[in-house]
Amino acid sequence: MSAFKPVRPLGDFWRVLIAPAIWFAHFSVLYASEALICTGPPADRGTTMGWTVLLATAAASAGLVVLVAGLLRSGNTAPPTSDPGGSWFRRASLLLALLSALGIIWTTLPTAVLPACAF
Amino acid sequence: MADTAPEYPNRLPRPRREQAELAAIWARPRSWRIVTDVNNTVIGYFYVGTAMLFFLLAGILALLMRLQLAVPSNTFLSQETYNQIFTMHGTVMMFLFAVPVVEAMGILLLPQMLGARDQPFPRLGAFAFWAYFVGGLIFFSTLFFDLAPSGGWFMYPPLTSSQFSPGMGADFWLLGIGFIEISAIAGAIEIIVGVLRTRAPGMTLDKMPMFGWTMLIFAGMIVFAFPAVILATLLLELERTFDWPFFIAARGGDALLWQHLFWFFGHPEVYIIFLPAAGMVSMIVPAMSGATLVGYRFVVVALIATGFFSFGLWVHHMFTTGIPALSLSFFSAASMAVALPSGIQIFAWIATIASGRLRLLTPSLFVLGFLFIFTLGGLTGVMVAMVPFDWQAHDTYFVVAHFHYVLVGGMVFPLFAAFYYWTPAFSRRTLSERLGRWTFWLMFAGFNIAFFPMHISGLMGMPRRVYTYPAVMGWDVLNMISTIGAFLFAAGIALFLIDLVRNLRPSLSDTAGNIWKAATLEWLPNDVYGPRSIPIVTSVDPLWDQPHLAEDVEAGRYYLPGSITGRRETIVTSPIEATPQYLLSLPGPGWTPLLAAIFTAAFFMLLTVKAVTLAVICGALAVAMVIVWMWDSDPKPLAAVDIGSGIKLPTYAAGSLSHSWWAMIVLLLVAGSLYLAYVFSYLYLWTVSPQFWPKPAALAPVTAPAVSALLLVAGSAILVAAGRLLPRNRRSGRRFEVLAGLAAVTLAAALMTEVSAQWRAGLRPETDIHGALVYMAAFLQAQMVLPVVIMAGFAVARSLGGRLDREQRVVFDNLSLLYHYTVGQSLLGLLLAHGFPRLAA
Numbered sequence: 001m002s003a004f005k006p007v008r009p010l011g012d013f014w015r016v017l018i019a020p021a022i023w024f025a026h027f028s029v030l031y032a033s034e035a036l037i038c039t040g041p042p043a044d045r046g047t048t049m050g051w052t053v054l055l056a057t058a059a060a061s062a063g064l065v066v067l068v069a070g071l072l073r074s075g076n077t078a079p080p081t082s083d084p085g086g087s088w089f090r091r092a093s094l095l096l097a098l099l100s101a102l103g104i105i106w107t108t109l110p111t112a113v114l115p116a117c118a119f
Numbered sequence: 120m121a122d123t124a125p126e127y128p129n130r131l132p133r134p135r136r137e138q139a140e141l142a143a144i145w146a147r148p149r150s151w152r153i154v155t156d157v158n159n160t161v162i163g164y165f166y167v168g169t170a171m172l173f174f175l176l177a178g179i180l181a182l183l184m185r186l187q188l189a190v191p192s193n194t195f196l197s198q199e200t201y202n203q204i205f206t207m208h209g210t211v212m213m214f215l216f217a218v219p220v221v222e223a224m225g226i227l228l229l230p231q232m233l234g235a236r237d238q239p240f241p242r243l244g245a246f247a248f249w250a251y252f253v254g255g256l257i258f259f260s261t262l263f264f265d266l267a268p269s270g271g272w273f274m275y276p277p278l279t280s281s282q283f284s285p286g287m288g289a290d291f292w293l294l295g296i297g298f299i300e301i302s303a304i305a306g307a308i309e310i311i312v313g314v315l316r317t318r319a320p321g322m323t324l325d326k327m328p329m330f331g332w333t334m335l336i337f338a339g340m341i342v343f344a345f346p347a348v349i350l351a352t353l354l355l356e357l358e359r360t361f362d363w364p365f366f367i368a369a370r371g372g373d374a375l376l377w378q379h380l381f382w383f384f385g386h387p388e389v390y391i392i393f394l395p396a397a398g399m400v401s402m403i404v405p406a407m408s409g410a411t412l413v414g415y416r417f418v419v420v421a422l423i424a425t426g427f428f429s430f431g432l433w434v435h436h437m438f439t440t441g442i443p444a445l446s447l448s449f450f451s452a453a454s455m456a457v458a459l460p461s462g463i464q465i466f467a468w469i470a471t472i473a474s475g476r477l478r479l480l481t482p483s484l485f486v487l488g489f490l491f492i493f494t495l496g497g498l499t500g501v502m503v504a505m506v507p508f509d510w511q512a513h514d515t516y517f518v519v520a521h522f523h524y525v526l527v528g529g530m531v532f533p534l535f536a537a538f539y540y541w542t543p544a545f546s547r548r549t550l551s552e553r554l555g556r557w558t559f560w561l562m563f564a565g566f567n568i569a570f571f572p573m574h575i576s577g578l579m580g581m582p583r584r585v586y587t588y589p590a591v592m593g594w595d596v597l598n599m600i601s602t603i604g605a606f607l608f609a610a611g612i613a614l615f616l617i618d619l620v621r622n623l624r625p626s627l628s629d630t631a632g633n634i635w636k637a638a639t640l641e642w643l644p645n646d647v648y649g650p651r652s653i654p655i656v657t658s659v660d661p662l663w664d665q666p667h668l669a670e671d672v673e674a675g676r677y678y679l680p681g682s683i684t685g686r687r688e689t690i691v692t693s694p695i696e697a698t699p700q701y702l703l704s705l706p707g708p709g710w711t712p713l714l715a716a717i718f719t720a721a722f723f724m725l726l727t728v729k730a731v732t733l734a735v736i737c738g739a740l741a742v743a744m745v746i747v748w749m750w751d752s753d754p755k756p757l758a759a760v761d762i763g764s765g766i767k768l769p770t771y772a773a774g775s776l777s778h779s780w781w782a783m784i785v786l787l788l789v790a791g792s793l794y795l796a797y798v799f800s801y802l803y804l805w806t807v808s809p810q811f812w813p814k815p816a817a818l819a820p821v822t823a824p825a826v827s828a829l830l831l832v833a834g835s836a837i838l839v840a841a842g843r844l845l846p847r848n849r850r851s852g853r854r855f856e857v858l859a860g861l862a863a864v865t866l867a868a869a870l871m872t873e874v875s876a877q878w879r880a881g882l883r884p885e886t887d888i889h890g891a892l893v894y895m896a897a898f899l900q901a902q903m904v905l906p907v908v909i910m911a912g913f914a915v916a917r918s919l920g921g922r923l924d925r926e927q928r929v930v931f932d933n934l935s936l937l938y939h940y941t942v943g944q945s946l947l948g949l950l951l952a953h954g955f956p957r958l959a960a
Contacts, residue, residue, distance in 0.1 A: 020427035027431045088325040095420040103456045110448030
């Protein structure tokens with residue numbers, strides 16, 4: 001068995017999926033909030049939607065920052081030459097975090113220019 | 120870059136009869152008994168052939184439509200026939216060709232490409248194929264009996280409700296397609312477990328062929344996308360049969376719910392089809408350019424991102440349904456964002472071509488055709504992702520042109536590239552280069568002549584799905600050009616068929632071989648058992664970076680050069696690092712998968728024609744067949760065996776090490792996705808019709824759900840206790856059997872308690888949407904309880920037969936997973952049915 005690397009924890013694999021999952025959660029919260037807020041009283045809609053967008057985006061951004069910080073820290077403690085597989089997963093996770101951040105910004109932009117519940 | 124190659128695991132010369140014994144163990148059944156074979160190569164051939172048959176049939180339907188539209192005011196087809204034909208064309212192309220053919224290519228190619236001897240569940244693969252084959256043929260034949268659906272491939276209610284589509288056509292679609300989706304999910308489970316657990320030792324995820332990555336993501340997307348449409352078909356069929364008003368506005372339902380559920384599946388479906396095709400391109404381009412794929416990591420990242428982003432696009436099919444502008448903008452933004460990862464892949468292919476020297480042979484021509492057509496389709500995709508443009512183009516021929524550019528360009532052209540590319544690995548002769556070039560140019564020219572003018576006819580206002588049009592509209596010239604193009608395209612397909620007849624000679628032991636000098640393992644010398652020995656992989660391009668690999672594998676220097684246990688075997692490896700973990704015994708040919716598929720298809724089709732008694736009998740027979748096949752699936756563990764290099768592997772694994780445990784987890788993800796789609800439907804309909812939710816006083820008293828919840832939790836506890844009493848000897852086995860049976864009864868009792876409480880409270884499913892949703896939760900719970908009860912009975916029977924104990928325990932582990940999941944889902948259902956109305960009030 002010595003010819004092979006020890007079994008890597010599945011966490012490495014799941015960690016790759018965290019950033020896009022954060023994008024999807026942010027996206028779902030924004031879409032669901034709009035649907036729910038539009039069934040509420042008309043007067044509060046703009047404010048409620050504004051706060052929801054702010055909180056959801058802050059939470060998603062914080063999630064991405066924590067993820068990226070963790071990835072960078074583990075990259076510093078384990079140089080790529082000692083663990084090529086781990087380094088590959090870290091870099092893939094970082095790239096996905098970047099793409100997901102772009103997705104989050106892109107999804108949030110319309111809330112700056114369009115009012116809630118308008119047709 | 121390759122890591123250091125390890126030493127050879129086995130010494131030469133190998134025993135004289137070793138290879139002959141291996142061939143005998145993996146021998147195919149002869150003549151008509153070939154239908155009982157379960158090996159991936161045979162099933163893969165059948166699967167690809169059947170998918171291509173449906174491609175041809177749906178293509179003929181397309182030609183009939185083009186003939187009808189060639190001239191104005193044509194009477195070649197009646198309106199109703201035309202409606203049936205366009206519905207069947209779309210349905211067959213999407214459900215019976217596009218998804219099955221990529222799944223088929225996965226089943227055919229993946230084991231060889233990953234260095235496995237077969238898929239991890241050969242009989243499940245065979246079942247998935249036969250279910251698709253039988254169900255698909257029955258579904259298509261409805262066209263000849265005037266029973267075909269006519270509501271469009273997306274079957275929107277209220278047009279497809281019993282009021283406006285009273286015949287059986289819609290029922291055939293709902294039950295037939297629902298059934299075929301189940302077959303697709305079975306294939307997806309096979310692929311996920313196969314890719315993650317049966318790769319050759321050393322083939323870490325970052326060294327896996329790109330086609331493996333795309334098939335993994337493809338199968339993952341099926342797991343999360345298909346349940347939404349399965350739920351939608353269930354809801355509509357229950358409405359049509361029992362008048363549960365999910366889509367009837369007068370009783371609180373909403374027709375738009377169908378669109379949400381359908382497109383939550385339907386848009387990822389586009390990428391479900393495209394990603395494997397992109398994977399094929401990522402395999403073909405490096406081989407034809409003689410250069411390693413540029414940006415491997417970037418491409419993997421792009422694939423994962425595309426998989427996720429594709430789930431945020433479904434409303435872009437619903438821009439004209441009156442959804443608030445801000446909501447539309449979220450989906451518009453996601454629709455544009457998905458262009459980013461798609462672009463990464465295209466640039467990676469272009470860079471690979473630039474870094475090598477592309478041989479302009481038939482596979483390359485089809486790849487270049489794909490790049491041209493798909494890019495144009497992507498550009499019009501960005502156009503229709505703009506809400507104001509979509510309002511103008513929606514339901515016109517512009518959209519028809521767009522999605523054909525995406526689907527034919529993004530999937531059919533890569534598929535034909537794949538046929539020309541991989542034929543030498545599975546046939547004694549290659550396909551003809553001269554006929555291949557003619558095929559390509561006819562298809563490429565025909566496609567663009569047929570579909571490019573549709574952009575213009577769409578912008579001129581020609582709507583989709585019209586069976587004819589008056590000459591005064593000025594669409595006649597464009598339509599005639601489209602028809603000529605369609606027949607040119609068909610001529611290309613006909614030439615391809617001639618090429619197949621002349622040159623395709625299926626074989627595994629005597630193939631044309633690696634004529635492209637490609638780098639991946641499917642080009643190793645193969646036979647019915649796959650490679651002679653299972654190699655150690657140290658590079659993403661093993662045949663380029665590991666000298667003499669083919670000769671060494673063929674000589675038997677690597678792992679498992681013969682059969683150790685005298686049965687079919689493959690090595691199960693760890694999911695990330697592909698470290699050998701245990702030796703898996705695989706089943707040989709048998710009738711049970713075929714019979715189970717036939718009886719399952721009969722169950723669904725007989726239900727459609729309301730022959731309930733016969734349907735139930737067939738359903739019971741299908742379950743019986745599965746039980747017969749499962750009886751020998753968990754054999755008694757043998758002593759650890761040496762596969763080479765002194766590596767001793769166990770012959771049995773339980774718990775999370777077992778491949779079977781992984782399959783069950785994927786199945787539970789499917790069940791969870793289905794239930795989440797239901798929860799979404801519940802909350803969505805509440806936002807649409809909150810007035811139909813009763814006041815707390817009108818609800819069933821809380822004691823009923825409390826008793827039900829208590830029974831559920833008690834059931835889980837009883838099953839855990841049963842697990843602790845798994846027999847070591849026959850005396851303690853009795854206590855296990857009693858407890859496992861009691862757990863099953865407790866689960867069923869919890870369901871009965873809930874249903875009877877709702878009934879006694881006066882709630883009826885057909886009265887309004889709230890009642891329908893509450894009973895739907897019970898229906899979904901029953902859908903889980905029934906298999907749990909059957910599995911519990913199976914576990915008890917195995918215990919009685921001395922085939923279940925603390926060591927040989929996979930059946931119990933899987934039962935536990937299913938049981939505890941069912942309890943969790945049922946508790947959530949109780950919370951929704953009893954808690955939510957009180958909270959909302």
